[in-house]
Amino acid sequence: MSVLIVGSTALDSIKTPNAENPRLLGGSASHAAVAASFFSPVKLIGVVGHDFPKRYVQLYRRHGIDLTGLQTMPGKTFHWSGEYELNMNNRRTLLTELGVFETFNPTLPKTHQAAPFVLLANIAPALQHRVLDQMRKPKFVVADTMDLWLNIALPDLLKLLPRLDGFVLNDSEAHQLTKEDNVFAALRKIHKLGPKYVIIKKGSHGSILSSPRGFFICPAYPLHKVCDPTGAGDSFVGGMMGYLATARGSVDKNIRRAMINGSVVASFCCEGFGLNRTTKLKRAQIDQRVKELEKLTRF
């Protein structure tokens, strides 16, 4: 089955203590779509400007991503620029140029409206709503978010939560949303806001799922060196949704292994700038790290 993914399609200029990379392909939807493409067919919903490089369109195509829902509009592609500190955990936004995103109104082709798996990757909650409004009875809808929307669009986000099956956020966002320091107390409060499946991402500490079948403690793959963590969270949730869309059986049965696969794609994402490493990945390399994670957690 296919996954429909909406989110930002952007150019990222990323500075780390060791390097500077201007105008890489980035955005939540780009990372999530490429990650999902290793497991299932992907339909991308997004918008780019006339300056969007052809080689990035070709990159999407190489991953078999359906671009019928990718609009090209007059103006510039969304451009984000950020800088990481030495420990790679803290980042600072240097510049945000919304460009064509300012007037983006996602419109789904008919062929897209029946997609069974829907990932509302990080983007304004109002746009996540608009995509959901056009869907016909999807099987499993998951949304991601970021601190910005908790700050400036909380009412929209709170209205979105009851429309979701799953909600993914990081630990500091969970704290901001619930005022709870304890992850498990936060999970309990987020369930009350709507979603049955809540996943809190903790970066290099892995992630925690709370679901009708209880908790799952999902490890991160051990990395000795992080090159650039931009897009790791999007790769995680993209890989997870791609895996879920093709796995046989119920979401409950598959979601743990789906998270592990997402976690592995995220680990590769961290090993290169932007999508540089992820885009060179082979499915067999993912399977290899999944096996290693099995060994690393068995007792």
Added chain:
Amino acid sequence: MSVLIVGSTALDSIKTPNAENPRLLGGSASHAAVAASFFSPVKLIGVVGHDFPKRYVQLYRRHGIDLTGLQTMPGKTFHWSGEYELNMNNRRTLLTELGVFETFNPTLPKTHQAAPFVLLANIAPALQHRVLDQMRKPKFVVADTMDLWLNIALPDLLKLLPRLDGFVLNDSEAHQLTKEDNVFAALRKIHKLGPKYVIIKKGSHGSILSSPRGFFICPAYPLHKVCDPTGAGDSFVGGMMGYLATARGSVDKNIRRAMINGSVVASFCCEGFGLNRTTKLKRAQIDQRVKELEKLTRF
């Protein structure tokens, strides 16, 4: 087989945002010894003053702890007082009265010198050396430490590391010791300082073992509420050593399950002030949480 444990035996006055508890039984050796006692016989090495309450001696005895090596000296028992912030992660030392610890010189009874498992719980590295000097070919020696010794006794600690089989420290201490932000890079550097088994504790994020058989990602048991985390790290390593001392087969075969058992005892420790919860524990309750952790990590 039995575990010999040396460390601090103290009175702890603990303040949290919700409560204040004066002069609880505390210290690294007390927490580690009680935790180990659920699995194996324990020989305690420590020192207390004339003010040490009889009920705490009785508490040790109820856990079957051999007190032949616990000295009583003229003067006051070591007293530590600390305060936790609302999130229970940051703590501030309010007061440290060394008392009889100032002149403590651990002397091992003959019966103790052949103990196969030795835990040098958190205490000055010079005292950890003195205990090791008196041991006859122990099978497995593990030491814990704290930031204080990295600050004021680093040369002693660096001389201790090659004498150890295992070394346990938390993530901020690992960073302080190696200048590495990345846990796996830090582990690699610590191996070069001597120990074959290195464990980095990450509080509610669990712990990571690096050993001749590779990494193990050890989860923390999910707690919705932490009452008082004092002694959780000592309970973890104490429980681990107690488990190792009675498990059949090699350390390599048993250390993962030993860490899981230690992690579970630490979770109970966090649910009460000082040793209040740990001391009421039954082995069956530990086994129950170990089983739950198996379910929470399986995929």
